[in-house]
Amino acid sequence: MAYYLTSFHPFLAAIIICLVFLPLHFSPIQGNTNEGFSINLIRKTSPKIFPQRLRGLSAISRTPQSPISAYLGEYLMEISIGTPPVKVYGIADTGSDLTWTQCVPCNNCYKQLNPMFDPQKSSSYSNIPCNSNLCHELNTGVCSPQKQCNYTYGYADDSMTQGALSQETVTLTSTTGESVPLKGIVFGCGHNNTGTFNDHEMGIIGLGGGPVSLISQIGSSFGGKMFSQCLVPFHTDVSVSSRMSFGKASKVSGNGVVSTPLVAKDDKTLYFVTLLGISVGNTYLHYNGSSNTVEKGNMILDSGTPPTMLPTQFYDQVVAQVKNQVKMKPIVDDPGLGSQLCYRTKNNLNGPMLTAHFEGADVTLAPIQTFIPPKDGVFCLAFTNISTDVGIYGNFVQSNFLIGFDLEAKMVSFKPTDCTKNK
CATH class of the missing domain: 2.40.70.10 (Acid Proteases)
Structure with missing residues (x-):
């Protein structure tokens, strides 16, 4: 749906x-x-x-x-x-x-x-x-x-x-x-x-x-x-x-490949993996932020969802840390942008690198994967919040990675790749 x-x-x-x-x-x-x-x-x-x-x-x-x-x-x-x-x-x-x-x-x-x-x-x-x-x-x-x-x-x-x-x-x-x-x-x-x-x-x-x-x-x-x-x-x-x-x-192999286990759940359709936390620059944020325990299979890898969706408490922490590290004032006077974290800039946003810390796999994300230009001169964080404890890893942050799903070995692998040249 x-x-x-x-x-x-x-x-x-x-x-x-x-x-x-x-x-x-x-x-x-x-x-x-x-x-x-x-x-x-x-x-x-x-x-x-x-x-x-x-x-x-x-x-x-x-x-x-x-x-x-x-x-x-x-x-x-x-x-x-x-x-x-x-x-x-x-x-x-x-x-x-x-x-x-x-x-x-x-x-x-x-x-x-x-x-x-x-x-x-x-x-x-x-x-x-x-x-x-x-x-x-x-x-x-x-x-x-x-x-x-x-x-x-x-x-x-x-x-x-x-x-x-x-x-x-x-x-x-x-x-x-x-x-x-x-x-x-x-x-x-x-x-x-x-x-x-x-x-x-x-x-x-x-x-x-x-x-x-x-x-x-x-x-x-x-x-x-x-x-x-x-x-x-x-x-x-x-x-x-x-x-x-x-x-x-x-099969995804070679230099730079990192892999994380697929987590089996009752829902056989969805690809569940475990996200331990996200680093904004050098600042590590624990998933959900409520305890040291991270539930297995707390993220869904979904190519049909553009933004990455995080539980509200965790999302708020990520947004606050991004604001702290981007040396520009967020847009607050454009009702068309809603509550998203957005910035005005003529060039690509020089934002912080984010790292998704999956179980066994650190996936580093550049601004091209985390900030999306909805219109000329505006870049917005391509994350949003969700009311559930299970988040969704959307297709914006999946871009420029060769991602292999091995349902036999129950593993997902990530390899940084310029997908515009992956013919």
């Missing part, structure tokens, strides 16, 4: 939509072979259920890949669906599982620039029958009059998608120009979709850890459930792209 951040939204109005994709419903899938691949991002199993394996992959000699570019605070992933393939641009979202796109006929849909996917024009499209194990697994899976499985997938801000749970061929392109068809991918063909989506977003690509996510569906086909991303910074020209990779070829 798209989730508006009330304290952050005022200064980003009409610039970004802050999306926290926290899914309410999900179900399983699986596949098999042994290569890695990359797919387009452009700036959200049981063998008994899915006996059909992914085919046509063994001949791929190189890792498939395609660009990833920044667009309005989100990252749009390009995949092709159907036969013949139709390009779909969906929000790349590590905070949800279901991959879906708007489909013809669309009874209640938001406006999109590109044509909607028409399942009747695809020879590889099939509806999942309501007597299948997958439909029974879905809490909201219900039978249509045609005995097909209909789904409802909700998000935390009451955004949702409703439609037919289906299977299709998803096609990617390798570095050698070869097509990589992945047959039998389960996705949502959305006929009723509401929420805070712009007209470039044709749906959501679910990259969470749950059983119905794209990662879980194709993981065993490429050597394991692993993927890596390199997000270009906010306001990067859309013609400048990077990439996102999947499978064992996506």
Whole structure:
């Protein structure tokens, strides 16, 4: 679901939509072979259920890949669906599982620039029958009059998608120009979709850890459930792209890599890690500041949420220390900026370096990752507060890092990288 951040939204109005994709419903899938691949991002199993394996992959000699570019605070992933393939641009979202796109006929849909996917024009499209194990697994899976499985997938801000749970061929392109068809991918063909989506977003690509996510569906086909991303910074020209990779070829290694454990919780979708504290310059601030005990899994890594969201007490401490170290007066006379910490400057803000101290991994953040220009001559701290004890590590601070998610080893790795040059 798209989730508006009330304290952050005022200064980003009409610039970004802050999306926290926290899914309410999900179900399983699986596949098999042994290569890695990359797919387009452009700036959200049981063998008994899915006996059909992914085919046509063994001949791929190189890792498939395609660009990833920044667009309005989100990252749009390009995949092709159907036969013949139709390009779909969906929000790349590590905070949800279901991959879906708007489909013809669309009874209640938001406006999109590109044509909607028409399942009747695809020879590889099939509806999942309501007597299948997958439909029974879905809490909201219900039978249509045609005995097909209909789904409802909700998000935390009451955004949702409703439609037919289906299977299709998803096609990617390798570095050698070869097509990589992945047959039998389960996705949502959305006929009723509401929420805070712009007209470039044709749906959501679910990259969470749950059983119905794209990662879980194709993981065993490429050597394991692993993927890596390199997000270009906010306001990067859309013609400048990077990439996102999947499978064992996506492993992040080399000089400068630091890693932190993924923390298992009841919610299998979200990627929980442990943040011990944040340093502003040389000043260390303990997470939450209330005790010396830090709860394991207190931060969610979410590519679908632009700002970093911290528990209010901790957020207030970070803001106070940033104010103390920036030798300029904050903006206090611009109601359009809300309560955010912002400064007027013609050049990039010369603010302090921040270090996120994860368990076993110190990740140093430059001002380009922590201060965002919502308009010319203004830079604002890209953090906001949240009323829960669990925070969200948003995509602004994830930019310019090659970040590897290894669901097999249960680790996340960070490598400082100029993502504008990571072709």
